[in-house]
Structures are given as C-alpha cells and as structure tokens.
Amino acid sequence: MSSQQERHINNFSQLFPPKPHWTAADVPDLSGQTIIVTGGSSGLGKEICKVLLSHNAKVYAAARSEEKGNAAVAELKSSTGKNEIYFLRLDLADLTSVHKAADEFMAKEDSLHVLFNNGGIMFPPAEVVTAQGYDGQFGTNVLGHFFFTKCLLPIFLRTAKAESNPTHKVRVVNTSSNGHELLTVPGGIDWTALGKGDEALKKRKKLGPQKLYGMSKLGNVLFSNELAKRYGKDGVVSIALHPGSVKTELQRYSTSTVDSIINSILAYDISLGIITPLYAGTAEEALSLNGKYLTAWARRSLPSKDAQDPELAKRLWDWCEEQVERF
Template structure:
C-alpha cells in the first residue's frame, strides 16, 4: 500500500474500543504535558486530573497557562501545576527543566505533545533553527535529555513502584507524506530550508519524533532502564496547531475531514496510561488506540542514530 493511501485510510478510523474513562486511578503519579494550555494537551490534562494524577501543564505563555489551569479547576475541581516552557529557545528549555527538577524528583508520564504546524517560513527559533523542527524536535530533545534522570529515578509516591515510566510522543500521519529521509540542511536557515517549504518540514519533524521514540526505547532497554517510549498519531484533529494564515484547502480539510479535540486524546492517553499499551514500547499507535505502521524509515536504526548524533551536537552546550 502506498504511503499516501495509508495516510488517507488513517483519516477515517473505526470507532474506538478504549475511552478516557478506562484510565486507571493515577493517584501519586507525576505527569508532565508539554503544550498543555490548549488543544489535545488541555483535554488530556482534564482526563488525567479526573483520575487523580498530579499534572504539570507546560506552556510558553504564563497568562494562557494560568487561564487554562483556572478552566481545568472549574471543570474537574482539581488544580494542575504550571511550568513555563518555551521550546523556541534552548536557553529557556534548560531553565524550565531546572525549575521542574527542583520541584519533583520523578516523572511517571511525560507527554511530548507541544508542536507547531505551518508557521510563516520567516519564523525561526532563538538559535536560528527552522521553527517547526526547532520546536517539535530540537527543543523537545533537549527537554527530554535534561529530565531523563527523573524518568529513571524511583517513584516515592506511586502505588505501582515497578511500573515503567512512559514517554509519549505526539507525532502525526504526516510522517507518511515525506520521502523517508531527513534532510538536515533544511533545519537551519538557508535556501534548502526555503525550498523544502513548511509542509515538508512538518512531515520531517513528525518522522523524526517516531525515530527518536523508537531509539529511546532501544537505548533504555539496552541500559536496563525501566522506561517505555511510544509514538502516537492522535488523528486528524481540529486544534490550534496551525500557525499563520490558513490556505483554503486547510480550511476545507478542517471542516470536512478533521475530528473534534475530544477524539485526539484517545490514542495518546491510551499509550500513556493503559496497562496493555506497554506492549507497544518502541512502536507506533494510530487512531483510535490501534497498532499502526509509520513510514518504514522510522525504524531504520542507522537513520535513528544519525538523527540522535545530530541533535546531541545541537544541544551539547545546554546539557
């Protein structure tokens, strides 16, 4: 089956057999959600709070984060914690991880959820990376590297001390629409980046996230660490991930193909909380909470290692 046809089939999945009400009690669990002030992240936090987790809402804007926390309190009766996180700036990412490490000694579930899609091509990060790849991949890579010791440390409060910590990566079926090989020359400012365009850069960032998820799972297993890493496609969801002016075809796509945000939480929450989802360590789950197949290059160990080495070089001064 061609990758575009596979992408189309994933746009219309069968009804889910799993629902957020199936989440087990999360009392004592420490959960961190990046991009939690709106969209899928906000809805995930709502469900996690209802299941008694202590949840950190990580977002760039303190004002928007606090507004979201107030709305969550009104809806659930419970209060999320705010963590300021600007993935657009590696210095800010470093500062955010230090702040979190002073507040908690362990993470049970890390949702790598924040992301941007189709920002203006002139938009670059503080360190002059492409905005899409910089936020979706480079900023998150540094954040994960700095917080990884908290994922491997023992949980003092969890009722399930032997359960592994989980890293859940919100990827996308857009990984199927690129040629399967990352072009590192497009991730920094220059003619190659502008030639690639925003659509290709977004697809590359989502392929990279699946490669990293699989690679982290393998590294953890080889090191004997009790950490599970799963990449998910949340589905074709109407959220605020789009940046900049939307072209006409995106407006039609949102209206006739996309699902409400409530559908978008199904697959990441399943991966992050369902006991049976642990069998998908290093794998990819598609809508709604079903096993899926990303682009074959996502599981190419040579490409995974090349990406990891490149990212380590970009963030080395912040580690």
C-alpha cells in the same frame, strides 16, 4: 497485496479510523502519578491535562505563555474540582528555557511517571526560526522535546527504579502525525535545511512549510524509537503516535481555502483526538509497547519506511546531542 497497496490502505484507515475500542473513560485511577504535558495550555494538551487531573494525577501543564498557562490551570481546577495541576513555563523554541523548565520541575518533584511530548507548531513560514536559529518546526517539535526529555532523564530513571513504583516503568508519549509519511523529503531528513544561515533558509524555502512539518513529525518517530532502544532496559517506555486528524490551534498558520475545506471535512472532535495519547500514557497494556507506533484511535500501526530506519534514528539522536551539548 503489494507493500504500496498496504500503505494506501493504512493511510486511508488513519484518515477514517474505525470506532474506538478504548476511550478516555477507560483511563485508570492515576493517584500517586506525576505527569508533564507539553503544550498543556490549549488544544489536545489542555484536554489531556483535564482527563489526567480528573483521574487523580498530579499534572504539570507546560507551555510558553505564562498568562495563557495560568488561565488554563485555573479553568481546569474549576471544571474538575481538583487542585493538583500546576503551570510550568516551557518555550520549546528556546533551549535555555527548556533546560530551565526541567531544572525547575526537578527542584519541586522527586518523581516523574509520564511525559507527554505533545506541544509543537505547524506550517509557519520557512523564515520562522527558534531562539538558537534552527528551523522553527524542527527546532520546536523535535530538538526542543529531545532536550527536555534528556534533561528529565535523571528523574525518570529514579522513578522507574523506585520501590513505590510497582511497574518499574515510566512513559514518554511522543505525538507525531501521519504527516511524517504524507509530507516527505528524499532520504527522510534534509540535513542542510536543519542548519543555520542563508543556505539553510534557501533550502527551507524550497521545501516549504508542509514538508518541513512532515520532516519534523518524522523526527518525532525517530527520536521515540531511539529513546526506546537506548533506555528501554532501564524501564523507559517510549511510544510515538498519530492522534488522528483533529482541528486544534496548530492550524493557525493554515490560511488557504483548500486547507479550511479539508480541515472541516476530515478534522475530528478533540474528544477523539485525546484517545490515542491517553491510551499510550495510561493504559496498563500500553506498557508493553516500547518502541511502537500507534494511530487513531489507539491502534497499533507501522510508521513510514524512513521512520523504521535505525541508522537514521541514530544519526538524528547524534545530531540533537551535538546541538544541545553547550546548554
């Protein structure tokens, strides 16, 4: 079988995954663990928070809207009967907000066991940019999460070394998508499109929202791999994943009839969509998956060829470092 045939089979199995071998019911007791979920006020993030809270974790639901975040926290307290959930204001599209959110968390807590880099946006117009002028999707989905993780590394590394942590491991769960393989650009990343100004905007318009999204999801995998490479020896377990085709609020920018039909046919219930991130973030056996890629539902898989390129991962990391150094 050729490698191309294997990729086609892999893509098909991601669209139509087999029955899960592990579900949210298998999440272990999380007493003593402190966890952050970005995008925690809605969609997958909110459901992930609910399961974590139900299994006795202390949870921070990080999101941009204070009103929406506080409403989600109140609802989750009511539905679970648990009170250890808190709202953390985080605007991933604003690096100043990202730094502030990390500082606020570290001022309140002395440990962090798991970070779910779950939040993001999908298919906004090419004109949408972050507070600092970066492409809206890459700036939010990749650069925002890179900086948030970087800012939290001190508390992560302390937690991994703590005597109270029996595994001496901490986890970063990076939500990507099979879009990183289906919506590609030559070379994996178009660096011009990541810039600012008229030339960058012209390139983003040419690529279109779908390919810009795919590029951002590739960035999630590359970041996850490089994080694993750099900090695995210090106890950081970094895993990237495709959660499955799940209909959430991410699709709010998709307005075409074709998109609506595809979503209605291929989108799975959110109860299935939370399986893979929860497995990566809580299952004991997932502690051995540093630098790996998972697909629906909690299955090992291989990402795209570009996503496995160590030089591209390093170049992305260095680019991100350059963008955030003044913050």
